[in-house]
Amino acid sequence: MEKRPYDPTTVEAKWRSAWEKSGVYTANLKKAKHPYYGLVMFPYPSGDKLHVGHWYNFAPADSYFRYQRMLGKDVFTPMGFDAFGLPAENYAIKTGIHPNDSTRKNVATMIGQLKRMGCMYDWEKMVNTSSPEYYRWTQWLFLQMFANGLAYKKKGMVNWCPSCQTVLANEQVKEGKCDRCGTDVVQKPLEQWFWKITQYAQRLLDGLKDLKWPGKTKLMQEHWIGRSEGVNFREKVKGMDIEFEVYDSIPQTFLAQTFTVIAPEHPLVHTLVAGTPHEQAVMEFVEKIKRKKMADKFKIEEEAEGIFTGRYVDNPFGTGDLPIWVCSYVLADYGTGIVNCSAHDERDFAFAKKYNIPLKIALLPKDPSLAEKVKSHEVFYREPEGIVQSPESAKGMTWEESRETVIRYIEEKKFGRREVHYRLRDWLVSRQRYWGAPIPIVYDPHGQPHPIPEKHLPWLLPTDVEFRPTGKSPLTESKEFIERTEKIFGKGWRPEFDTMDTFVCSSFYELRYLMQGDPKHFVDRKLEEKWMPVSMYIGGPEHATMHLIYARFVMMALKDFGFVQNEEPFKRLVHQGLITNGGAKMSKSKGNVVSPDSFVERHGADVFRMYLMFMGPFADGGDWSDTGIKGIDRFVQRAWDMLTTKPSKNAEEDKTSLALIHGTIKRVTESIEGFRFNTAIAALMEFLNAVDKRESISLETARTFTLLLAPLAPHLSEELWEHLGGKGFVTDQKWLHFDVAHLKSDTMTIVVQVNGKRRASIDVSSDALEADIIAQAKGEENVKKFLMQPIKKEIYVKGRLVSFVV
RNA sequence: GCCGGAGUGGCGGAAUUGGUAGACGCGCACGACUCAAAAUCGUGUGCCGAAAGGCAUUGAGGGUUCGAUUCCCUCCUCCGGCACCA
Numbered sequence: 001m002e003k004r005p006y007d008p009t010t011v012e013a014k015w016r017s018a019w020e021k022s023g024v025y026t027a028n029l030k031k032a033k034h035p036y037y038g039l040v041m042f043p044y045p046s047g048d049k050l051h052v053g054h055w056y057n058f059a060p061a062d063s064y065f066r067y068q069r070m071l072g073k074d075v076f077t078p079m080g081f082d083a084f085g086l087p088a089e090n091y092a093i094k095t096g097i098h099p100n101d102s103t104r105k106n107v108a109t110m111i112g113q114l115k116r117m118g119c120m121y122d123w124e125k126m127v128n129t130s131s132p133e134y135y136r137w138t139q140w141l142f143l144q145m146f147a148n149g150l151a152y153k154k155k156g157m158v159n160w161c162p163s164c165q166t167v168l169a170n171e172q173v174k175e176g177k178c179d180r181c182g183t184d185v186v187q188k189p190l191e192q193w194f195w196k197i198t199q200y201a202q203r204l205l206d207g208l209k210d211l212k213w214p215g216k217t218k219l220m221q222e223h224w225i226g227r228s229e230g231v232n233f234r235e236k237v238k239g240m241d242i243e244f245e246v247y248d249s250i251p252q253t254f255l256a257q258t259f260t261v262i263a264p265e266h267p268l269v270h271t272l273v274a275g276t277p278h279e280q281a282v283m284e285f286v287e288k289i290k291r292k293k294m295a296d297k298f299k300i301e302e303e304a305e306g307i308f309t310g311r312y313v314d315n316p317f318g319t320g321d322l323p324i325w326v327c328s329y330v331l332a333d334y335g336t337g338i339v340n341c342s343a344h345d346e347r348d349f350a351f352a353k354k355y356n357i358p359l360k361i362a363l364l365p366k367d368p369s370l371a372e373k374v375k376s377h378e379v380f381y382r383e384p385e386g387i388v389q390s391p392e393s394a395k396g397m398t399w400e401e402s403r404e405t406v407i408r409y410i411e412e413k414k415f416g417r418r419e420v421h422y423r424l425r426d427w428l429v430s431r432q433r434y435w436g437a438p439i440p441i442v443y444d445p446h447g448q449p450h451p452i453p454e455k456h457l458p459w460l461l462p463t464d465v466e467f468r469p470t471g472k473s474p475l476t477e478s479k480e481f482i483e484r485t486e487k488i489f490g491k492g493w494r495p496e497f498d499t500m501d502t503f504v505c506s507s508f509y510e511l512r513y514l515m516q517g518d519p520k521h522f523v524d525r526k527l528e529e530k531w532m533p534v535s536m537y538i539g540g541p542e543h544a545t546m547h548l549i550y551a552r553f554v555m556m557a558l559k560d561f562g563f564v565q566n567e568e569p570f571k572r573l574v575h576q577g578l579i580t581n582g583g584a585k586m587s588k589s590k591g592n593v594v595s596p597d598s599f600v601e602r603h604g605a606d607v608f609r610m611y612l613m614f615m616g617p618f619a620d621g622g623d624w625s626d627t628g629i630k631g632i633d634r635f636v637q638r639a640w641d642m643l644t645t646k647p648s649k650n651a652e653e654d655k656t657s658l659a660l661i662h663g664t665i666k667r668v669t670e671s672i673e674g675f676r677f678n679t680a681i682a683a684l685m686e687f688l689n690a691v692d693k694r695e696s697i698s699l700e701t702a703r704t705f706t707l708l709l710a711p712l713a714p715h716l717s718e719e720l721w722e723h724l725g726g727k728g729f730v731t732d733q734k735w736l737h738f739d740v741a742h743l744k745s746d747t748m749t750i751v752v753q754v755n756g757k758r759r760a761s762i763d764v765s766s767d768a769l770e771a772d773i774i775a776q777a778k779g780e781e782n783v784k785k786f787l788m789q790p791i792k793k794e795i796y797v798k799g800r801l802v803s804f805v806v
Numbered sequence: 807g808c809c810g811g812a813g814u815g816g817c818g819g820a821a822u823u824g825g826u827a828g829a830c831g832c833g834c835a836c837g838a839c840u841c842a843a844a845a846u847c848g849u850g851u852g853c854c855g856a857a858a859g860g861c862a863u864u865g866a867g868g869g870u871u872c873g874a875u876u877c878c879c880u881c882c883u884c885c886g887g888c889a890c891c892a
Binding site for chain 2: 223
């Protein structure tokens, strides 16, 4: 046969349309026997289109799912668009183009690009979160949360992004900055809608145990939930009829507590000082701190500030009254917002010294000279090996071992009781932006919120809106929205003008993919039972404490509401690494976004996806460079040449080739299982290098190679399969299993070491006896030289090496 | 500061129940083909050596071991996460 160059453009188009015509990738959700739900995090339909990062995520995921398909699973891989969100709205502000129009256009472009990748997406099941058919379910979810007491409105200090002009959930603030735009987040007192994710803190924590997720991700969620065990003390304000509790997670030093601090935002502050000479100064201080928090200058690193309220805690421990201070570093929404302080907390220590508050010691180091310095409050001290001084029952124990004893003592004396706190905060779901799902709430003329009856869903997002960031919801500008509300609910009624966080839209989309044939029901219980949890979920690690925690919470809530059976949405999770350019994250503002299109144009989708997979392990990502793409190009061309010229009916496989073939099956299988596509490709390259030296190969070998290549280069392998006379699509063939019996060859190479240094290697027959191998090793010229001294020890590692110690 | 993860040729990376470090690919050098270049093919690519062979070597230092990229200790660097959580 004559060699001809492989032409990816024609071949890939041919198979894309063949797949589409035959509908091979359309899953029959009801009839599937071996359901396998392979999901990738759906993209945002950005004007930047599909970038290299998408390819790096989606293509290997597709290869993995293709492998699952060849293992005999009924693989369902849907694709959709997380289409609500700020960029479209900001684009509208800049250009006047309505988000609806720009989104529709971007979605259309991206579908075209996605199809070019040659993935197995079932396009019939596509979702778009900005379509009314979808967001009616986002609104439905809100109503369910509301009906079940998990959605509530609360006024308090909330995160505000001055650039995005909206509030943010805690999860969306990273290191004090807006996760989206990087602007310093400030605190603002506002009334907002929250979902009670905190009610699920313990279940979210417990559920992590059984998830096959990266350990790092589970750890991040664990930290984010932040379970803390401690003691709540019940305390009285001296001379007032007021009681409160204080939380202490390290109660070992409670007898050294000398003052109490309260958060500036705490409602009790005013009660404490009202009508006293301290009122004016304290309230002025409170206002000052609030103002500071609202300014972007406020940094947590700043020195603590405080003011005395004039009030005291009537200390039940008999260690004296504790002056109550208002203090800038106390958090209003952790614990009870009031804390007892001692010399053994670094911040308390510094605060006490700054304001000359007396200190006591309950823990001392063993070193006497250091102990003196601690006693005189010259240095701060708190170490696990420190010796506890009080109470009597724990005296002499180390700080570490005294914990239980002290807590029991506190319980016996009825000073307090055990308590668990979490760092997790409720999810702030309202946003002051346009391009999102409207919150399905209306207010009566008295301002009381009422849920919008389900029959009015979808509660349409109005279109007569000005795009101006004012800090108020753009929906307040819509005449139609208000008229609609009054028409349905009555005069004086007003709609909720805020929209929902886009993370609400993406918190249940995996369920909606299952329901695209049925717009009337949220989820079908049978389908949910059959397909959920998602078999394999693939996406970026940046969602560890956002999307991935929200989706778990929503699933748990839906289970409690009785809509689903499962409580975890994603059984297995794998993260792809990040592709950078010049060491920096790709972004439009940096101008370093690499578009895949020109590479796909030049080399084809198969080459491009294999090149990305060959860069390194899937989870590692890497810095973009196109220098190595040539290697994959060559590999594809050589594979094509070999398989179109060398297969011969007369060729037979000897034992050596069988070892090679089965060794390759093993390596490719294990590599794909472990998301190490780089070594899967390397194994195929080695196979090709070995086989290429021969005159001819058997048809069987050619087909084996093609099958192993199929998950990695779907178009090329279809073409080869057809060329080799294979029946049906290669993607429908069964994966190959290796036979351990074939992995053995007739001979093995044994390395000979003397004193741990390699001196020779010998080839022996596979069934050679240990004694013979050692004798042969001793006979090697180069080994003899080093065996002049008496041999102290002989070590034989089966099938690997002989080691002599002299 | 606290909690994770990682450091291997010129580059991407391979190899870990401890057993030939550098697979595979890029790049580079030389050669073949060509008027020439590209493409392609061949050979080489840690250091010394024509070779046989020797020596060094997985961020740095130490330890365990016949043998360490792999296990233990100390340190350095980079990346990710959290950060007034009492």
